[in-house]
Amino acid sequence: MTANGNAPGNQDLSQQIRAIKQRLGSRLVMPAHHYQRAEIVALADFIGDSYRLAKEGAAAQADYIVFCGVRFMAESAAILARPGQKVLIPDPVAGCPMADMIEAEAAETILQSLDKLCGQTVIPLTYMNSYADMKALTGRRGGAICTSSNAAKLLTHYFAAGQPVFFGPDYNLGINTARQLKLPAAEIFRVARDGSRHGLVLDADPAKARLYLWDGFCHVHKRFKPEDIAAARQRHPGSHIIVHPESDEAVVQAADSSGSTEAIYKAVATGQPGSSWIVGTEASFVHRIAAEFGDRLVLPLRESYCFNMARITLDNVLACLQSIESHESTAAKPLLHLVQVDEAIRSDAAAALKAMIAIVEGPALVQGGRS
Ligand code: SF4
Structure with a gap:
């Protein structure tokens, strides 16, 4: 195996992928997250973290986006996709345990309790590492999505407007950003992730809190x-x-x-x-x-791997691309692992993603075909 992951068998698969990419030309775009295998990164049209992928994915003009990353990322691309644009994920089982740690229904319950507790609307600021229903709840409540590259900017934005924030699902990103912003400990309030009671952990006086943190985590970084x-x-x-x-x-x-x-x-x-x-x-x-x-x-620092990211392989990327070619020749042949988001959820989730881009880059840079 070389640095590019080019073992002999891989070279053949890579060549087949390159050939299909060439045939489809600008009709196909293949983004890949930084944590993807080297051989996938070598074939990607662009690589980045979740913020860059969301922004560039929204600007893509291609008919097909084959998203090499985990499911919440492909879902975000589908949420921001233009009408008619199709997003495929090579392995739909590529999930994220952190994203599974928050559910929209539980978050809605906790947000209602927090609204009462602080006597005003608490704004959800939701990490990109979450599923579409959580992003939709965020949009419905006037909040935004954030990534690790812009969490500080978004928190500052809402604090400047005098709005308390509910941040989830990653506790560590929340607390580390709060420390970076020098938020006093008395203003940070931890919310317990407990499926049965959705309880509050009173780390601070709730009347004085400005930041409510859900206590999810990433097992890869927790190590x-x-x-x-x-x-x-x-x-x-x-x-x-x-x-x-x-x-x-x-x-x-x-x-x-x-x-x-x-x-x-x-x-x-x-x-x-x-x-x-x-x-x-x-x-x-x-x-x-x-x-x-x-x-x-x-x-x-330590060998800690994300096995969900590693689920994307040359084999399943090739299968996805082959399904596009089959679909093109006979429309009756289905696309493999098409990512679909219910329209009611999609439009609210798109509002939350676009709120992030507007706050970080200014409204002029918000792109994408649908509102
Ligand atoms: S590295 Fe952590 S947060 Fe990222 S996809 Fe894997 S489990 Fe989820």
Whole structure:
């Protein structure tokens, strides 16, 4: 296997994928998340973190989007798709345990309790890593979606408007962003993720809270510990340790810096030849950037993988593309793993995604065919 994942069998599959991509030309676009396998990234039309993929996916003119990532990402692309544009995911089983940790119904119940508790409407700010029904609830309640690259900007936006915020599903991104914004501890209120009671954990006086955090987590980032950082500092003195903000607060505090996947990529890319980096995020991404920037030392803080991201393979990408060609020749042949979102949910979820893009980039950059 080479750095690009080009084992002999893979080369044949890659060639077949390239041939179909060439035949379909601009009618097909294939985005891939940074955590995808190297051989998938090598074939992608663009790569990025969930924010970049949502923004560029919305601008894509292609008839088909074959989305190499987990299901909530492909769903977001389908939510923002133009009329007639089809989004396919090579493996629909590629889910996200964190996204499963919040359900719209439970969130609605908790939001109603919070409205009463603080005597005003609490705005949901929902991490991209959530499913369409949760995004739709966010849109219906006038909130927005955020990603790890823009959570601080969105929280600042709502706080400046005097609005309390319910943030979910990732507790760590919420608390790390709150620390970055120097929000006093007394203003942060943790909401227990408990399917039976949806209880509130009174970490603070609810009357004074401005930020309510759901307590979901990403198991990939939860594995990093402050001891990993101490060990890395001993083994590789002088290295820069950078971690993703889905890591525990103690890990973020112990690291030299933290940032979204895109920010981590840029930090390493702009690093000096000979520089040394210890990276606390999904390990296949870390190994890929280590191969890309061979004149720098780039090591994972710990080997922690997202097995859902790894479900996308050359085999299932090829099957998806073949289904497009079959469908083109005979419309009766179905597209494989077409991502469909109920229209009632889609339009509210689109409002939440577009609210994010409008707040981050300004209204002029909001694109996409439907409201
Ligand atoms: S890395 Fe974590 S948050 Fe991202 S898809 Fe995998 S489980 Fe979900």
